[in-house]
Amino acid sequence: MVRKYFGTDGIRGLANGDKLTPELALKVGMAAGTKFVRGDHRNRVVIGKDTRRSGYMIEQALTAGFTAVGMDVYLLGPMPTPAVAMLTRSLRADLGVMISASHNPYEDNGIKLFRPDGYKLSDEIELEIEGLIDSDMSRHLAKGKEIGRAHRDEEARTRYIEYAKRTLPRNIDLAGLRVVLDCANGAAYKVAPIALWELGAEVFTIGAEPDGFNINHKVGSTAPEAVAAKVKEVRADIGIALDGDADRVIIIDEKGHVVDGDQFMAVIAESWMERQMLQGGGIVATIMSNLGLERHLTKLGLTLERTQVGDRYVLEAMRDKGFNVGGEQSGHIILSDFTTTGDGLVAALQLLAVLKQKNVPISEICSRFEKVPQLLRSVKFKSGKPLEHKQVMQAIADGQAMLGNGGRLVVRASGTEPVIRVMGEADDAVLVETVVSQVEAAIKQVA
Missing domain, CATH: 3.40.120.10 (Alpha-D-Glucose-1,6-Bisphosphate, subunit A, domain 3)
Structure with a gap:
């Protein structure tokens, strides 16, 4: 149906x-x-x-x-x-x-x-x-x-703040940390700054003045440049960028560099494995997660279970197969010991706990693996089903053949907007550029 x-x-x-x-x-x-x-x-x-x-x-x-x-x-x-x-x-x-x-x-x-x-x-x-x-x-x-x-x-706001605070390990507080928090002028603009401040952090908040029209506008996880600039301005230890409804998070290190969800999941997987908290023998991520993450987990003796794009599908796989860590490259991090969906604040608290325990720069903590060259392009279309066109199907088949067994090509329609995503990755960046460009051109011709 x-x-x-x-x-x-x-x-x-x-x-x-x-x-x-x-x-x-x-x-x-x-x-x-x-x-x-x-x-x-x-x-x-x-x-x-x-x-x-x-x-x-x-x-x-x-x-x-x-x-x-x-x-x-x-x-x-x-x-x-x-x-x-x-x-x-x-x-x-x-x-x-x-x-x-x-x-x-x-x-x-x-x-x-x-x-x-x-x-x-x-x-x-x-x-x-x-x-x-x-x-x-x-x-x-x-x-x-x-x-x-x-x-x-x-009382709902207070209930959630206290709940989020209790997910931080009991022997840890955030005293001494300088944190830039970007709330995307969205749903967490009140609760997230309060929770971090009550846990002891020095909080520099941006994106916390919603007017009904500025949600996600040049702030938040989809525009990390704002929080990166603020991190360097105030010499913060870390930047945390939430999205409009705060179910995803992107981290910015002390140098102003963006840390995506793949590196984030690698940190949590290692930390929870060390603390004997990790379940399922690995983590769950989507087909969009970088091949470098999969290789890194394999070296640790862990597995990467892949699903189609969407945090709901990640969660379904986690529940079906007994994993308690999963997420998406875009920053949806699901920690099922605490939550039933992605939670940007709760996930950030787990990373802040590692930062306090290791007492080294967040840039060092979040450099767990070298990414395989990956390229993602988005092609808008007005109507129809471009992916079912013979010309596009042939371009995809040719691209997969060019990448061979050492690379991946993922072409999918977005479930939330009229856009087709074309993602390619392999050790050869030039080859990835060629394949993605060819598929993108074929889609544009019929879209």
Whole structure:
């Protein structure tokens, strides 16, 4: 069955565009509420959001939908995605909702749904909800006293801050560390600076003045130049850049150099292996992670389990095969001992713990392996399915043959925007450039 509304990470699109409208949000609330109404207790749903102006509109439409089918709504206000997942469990809610388009510009927005245990919905449940959205929902409407109520939860922020702080090893604090924190003018602009400061760090915060339109604009994990400049300006020990909903993190070392998710995962894997915390005999990452990471883990006697792109697929593999560390090169780091989704703040705290223990520069800690030359290009398209065109398929086959067994070529359509990603890697950088350029040109001709 073709997915009409849900992508790889919930529903996402231009706010008030072709898909994501208040009408759809109302129907999502009614449909998801109907699916998760259960038992004879007052069913409840928690709703968090990032700082986009359109969040107000979608929040109210969702609230109307949920209350219409008899669910009580607890509004959390601006809150990181992982906080919503945690609070869904902590507050014994029947469903959790995050209103965010993550790292996208402010014009976009999205709806992510969480099960009562804090995990994202399966493809099967999303398809059931899609079916309900397009059905006649009138028979599911609550009547009289069964109609739900809405509450504003004023304690949620404190709950998450304390939860995040407890993930730091007990014998460690952050006293003496100078930390630049970039909140991307997003969901973590209040909770993350407070948590780091209360743990003892000297915190220099940027990207913490949201106005509804500046989320991810020249700040955050997709624009690390801002935090890198601040690190060098204040001579900080480390820079931490979150994205709009704070489920991903990019690290900047004391020299102003960016550390991606692959190096980050290597550090955590080694640290947890030394502390006998690592489970599964390795970690889980996606097809986009660098071949250098795989080679490094192999030398340590660890494995790298690869999945398709998307943190939900990483998490599924972690749960199915018993891993407790996984993530994406883009900075989604999932530590299932603590969280049910990527959590930028919690992941950063684990790295800060290593920094305190080793007492060496973060640049040394995060240089775990030499990257294999890798090139990623993005090709926009307006409509159709360029990857099914014979010319593109032939270019991909030719490229794979040129790279041989010592390299990789990954060509995929983005699940969140009309873009095709072309990634190639091999020890020969010139060969990688040639292959990627040829595939990119073929896609452009038909896109």
